Amino acid sequence: MQRRFSRAALLAVSPLLVAAPLLTCPAQATPAEGSGVAWEIVEGLTTEIGPRLAGSPQEGQARAWAEVRLNALGFQNVKVEPFKTLAWTRGEEHAKLTAPYAQPLAIAALGMSTPTPAKGLQAELVYFPTLDALRAVPDGSLKGKVAFVDHAMRPAQDGSGYGPYGDVRRRGPSIASQKGAAAIVIRSAGTDNHRNPHTGVTVFAKGVTGIPAGAVSNPDADLIARIAGRGKPMKIDLTLLGKPFPDAPSGNVIADLPGRDPSLPKIVLACHLDSWDLATGAIDDASGCGIVTAAALAAQKEGKTLRTIRVLWAGNEEMGVTGGGSKAYAEMHGDEPHAVAMESDFGADKVWQFRLTLAESNQAMAERIKAALWPMGIVYHEGAATGGADVSGIIAKQELAVVDLGQDGMHYFDLHHTPDDTLDKVDPAALQQNVDAWTAVLKVIANEPGAIARVPGSKGEG
């Protein structure tokens, strides 16, 4: 986040700096220039493709871009694997409070929102401080009204606030529909105070009718909370014209760096190629694709690893809850032996912790992973490594071993799914630290000669 100081403020705190020629302009940080494979992928994808919403022509262009890039980097068996998916397209969107005070609102529709009438929806806005408060009202009681759901998401180093508070976005619209609401507006699932709404997908439960659903920026949610506190009825004029788009074209891109023994189960490293449409998807998830791809190459820099390393640049992660790239990969490659799955989809800040889901029989390998990461100041955390959305399908199907490298999440949800998810937010040094950590892990697991398993007796190799 850049912070600009006015010249007057600087002069006030430091009279000695009055004559300094550098102060003739307000201070402005220049984004750092990076280099290397990871940076080139993030820079290239965000510059030459940009926003790449799942199912859109831009996501298709990103697949073609990925195919060319992965071949040029020396990967083998580079393939685009198309699939059809439920996607969503954004439409015109705006909102304002009309009572008790006229106030414009910064809003973005959530993925899978159904459209309001073209001329907008004018209705009473009912304030709920939490998702539980919305759950507590009787079914049907919000007929003809718009629900507003507030929450208190705060930054956390491991990003764990996204679980409970992300549910306001994921489940809130479905619950509001069950209560009879004509539409729902939520406080963004985000931790910044920019006037940027955070988009993201919502999921209407089976049998529940879709309703228009949008998120307002945190400052706008603060405003609504203050007005609600004054106790006068609120009215909203809401226009959200985005709508679901069934059978949209999407696809995965896969590419291999063959190992010395191709008969051994492979290591799969995933990221996702699609992004939300409000920005260029630099941290979510061009960075992930840059990190896993650069690390795969770095692990083979001094010669082939024993096992094949595959990268999976998945299609439709963002809206793939009912069947995106993860499901398609598991269907197409579920019969090929895999050993370990890993995923990078939490931005580009430094890796600070790791988790392992490995069988007791792989204790020696686990110790080698720890020994490789400790010198980098990366700490071991108990608890299961779960991979992520893009590898969840294959992990479930084959009960795979998993290694999670956890990035610092203190700023991730300032940018996540907003117009601020752009290249200048990626710190090239932190991006490279990710690559180095992934490379260190890969050198251990991709050279492991013994069977790798999740738990003894699982369908994995063990």
Ligand SMILES: [Zn+2]
């Ligand atoms: Zn993501």
